[in-house]
Amino acid sequence: MPLTYTPLVGAIHPESKFEVGNRMAYSAMSLVYGEKNACSAALPENCEIKDGCAYVKLKNVGDGLAVKGKSIKGFTVCGDNGIYLPAEAEIVSTDTVKVSNADITEPKSVAYAYCATNFESNLYATENGELAIPVSPFVTNKEYNKHSSLHLSPNSLNSF
Numbered sequence: 001m002p003l004t005y006t007p008l009v010g011a012i013h014p015e016s017k018f019e020v021g022n023r024m025a026y027s028a029m030s031l032v033y034g035e036k037n038a039c040s041a042a043l044p045e046n047c048e049i050k051d052g053c054a055y056v057k058l059k060n061v062g063d064g065l066a067v068k069g070k071s072i073k074g075f076t077v078c079g080d081n082g083i084y085l086p087a088e089a090e091i092v093s094t095d096t097v098k099v100s101n102a103d104i105t106e107p108k109s110v111a112y113a114y115c116a117t118n119f120e121s122n123l124y125a126t127e128n129g130e131l132a133i134p135v136s137p138f139v140t141n142k143e144y145n146k147h148s149s150l151h152l153s154p155n156s157l158n159s160f
Helices: 017-031 154-159
Strands: 043-050 053-059 065-067 075-078 088-093 096-100 109-112 123-127 130-134
Touching: 017 130, 053 109, 065 088, 075 096
Parallel strands: none
Antiparallel strands: 043 053, 053 096, 065 123, 075 109, 088 096, 123 130
């Protein structure tokens, strides 16, 4: 099997050994030799709510954030009810992502790649213009963590 083999969605064990090896190399080059900026997965530093949007500032972004593909996938946002809905996300600075959903005017929490039903996430820290290490799954407000395993709206439950 080649080092770049990619299985169907849902596999728990990373089959692409090439990507895992690259991530380990970035960490070693930074932690042991001090040669890289992106040494571990990016994590949220803070989340500011402004004008109906959440601005999530991340640390450990290396040279900055980048997306693998055309648009960022994997973000959800919730309001007072604690029900996470899919969100639009865009990189607004080297370390900040703007997250919003038109149906949530006062966001309370943002989650990224934080659910068993969310198989897509494609936000990375970069090093010298290359994708280095993926952003870690997170939820910004633990008070709204109890519903984060679903990320479903009440209407979507009728489809099961």
